[in-house]
Amino acid sequence: MPDQPTTVTAAVIIIGDEILSGRTKDQNLGFLAEALNEVGVQLRECRVVADVETEIVAAVNELRRRFDYVFTTGGIGPTHDDITADSIGAAFGLKVDYNPAAVAILEGHYAHTGAELNQSRMRMARTPAGAALVENPVSKAPGFRVENVYVMAGIPAICQAMFHSLKHELVGGDPVHSVAIAVHLAEGTLAKGLGALQDKYPDVSMGSYPFYRDGRFGASIVARSQAPDRLAAAADDIRRLMRDLDGEPIEQDG
Amino acid sequence: MPDQPTTVTAAVIIIGDEILSGRTKDQNLGFLAEALNEVGVQLRECRVVADVETEIVAAVNELRRRFDYVFTTGGIGPTHDDITADSIGAAFGLKVDYNPAAVAILEGHYAHTGAELNQSRMRMARTPAGAALVENPVSKAPGFRVENVYVMAGIPAICQAMFHSLKHELVGGDPVHSVAIAVHLAEGTLAKGLGALQDKYPDVSMGSYPFYRDGRFGASIVARSQAPDRLAAAADDIRRLMRDLDGEPIEQDG
16 A cells, blocks of 8 residues: 555635725735645635634634644734734734844834834734744745744735745645646536546546636536546546547646 | 614635635635625625535534625536535535426526436536525526525626626625725835824724835725715825825725
């Protein structure tokens, strides 16, 4: 028997009234889903919560116990609605105060830019006691980590930069490989055979995603597995099923 | 004293491994956030969960008790990975079986198209006992409602069409009005005055969203309230604050 694959999981918490009001379209979930997968971490749940401390605390405390890592985005700027640091402190029962290393970063940055490091900007140096900082190469004000919870900015460019700063710390598991094959057949035509293949390959997860393009119906079948050989065998069977139904398999993402 | 505003709330549950894997970028959250707001329903939380029955059941049962409405997207097609109907049935403790009205819709549709109404396609007529149907003008297979939980398709065009089919049933509250004003000032410059205005107007929620465009930093201040007069007064104060700091207010969304 081969070794069981190692699975490392994560959840994302997007903190932001602006996403829930529809004013801003989230861009961080899609980025994090892909970027985590690349380092062997499987995103298993995402929550979008309002800028309300009790909601943030409840989400953090549930998800940090259920998953190996939790990543939050949003709410770490200088304004009154930036309450993530206090919420993370409350979730862990830790005092939140000025973090000397973060203060030093901000002092250096504002001395350089000439802008005033006022009390509002100093809010960005507050973290729960003992937090490790996450470098922000874009605008300097750092993110931070408490235990398995990483706290990042909401602005996509800064969130992405922070993730690249911290990803070397993550201990990933066996990566999930995937194969996507499209076909111009209706899902209802493929469904029976596909269900039988799912039963044949319990260690390969098969998803079917219908589409309608250029006046034709079709489905994209995505197979995912931590076992490359099983994935390859399942993909061959999926292509054979499509051809048996008079469909021509179209390989997706190269 | 004016009457307290009526607030009606909702949560969205996006069911889909393909969103969590990063392969598909969700488009339904942004649509639903805006569309719900237009009918006086405030979206308060969104969860993206995997195609796993226990996860779906847990999310549905928590959120249907906390919010006035819950909307799910995804997992109602004909393939083995479409497990939403069974999961909703499990959440409510209801038997899931062929819904006669849904069967009639599918029979009419497939008689018309000439495609076979096979056992896989018949899966799309299964609902929890007593569910009310949600019309699908795009591809006919209906969504459904059990109590305060609406179940819709994941394909954006179908999700949107189903929402338009059901929205007349929703009983909204007082709408949330909003004003957005941008300025080429750093958040750290605005923060102190904005915090004071938030304290002055507790019934107006003020959010600050920094941006970096065309080589200049700025912030978009979004004020939201169910009380139009208070919102207008708060917006005037925000514009005055910006001018006092040598910033020119830029009105957003007309």
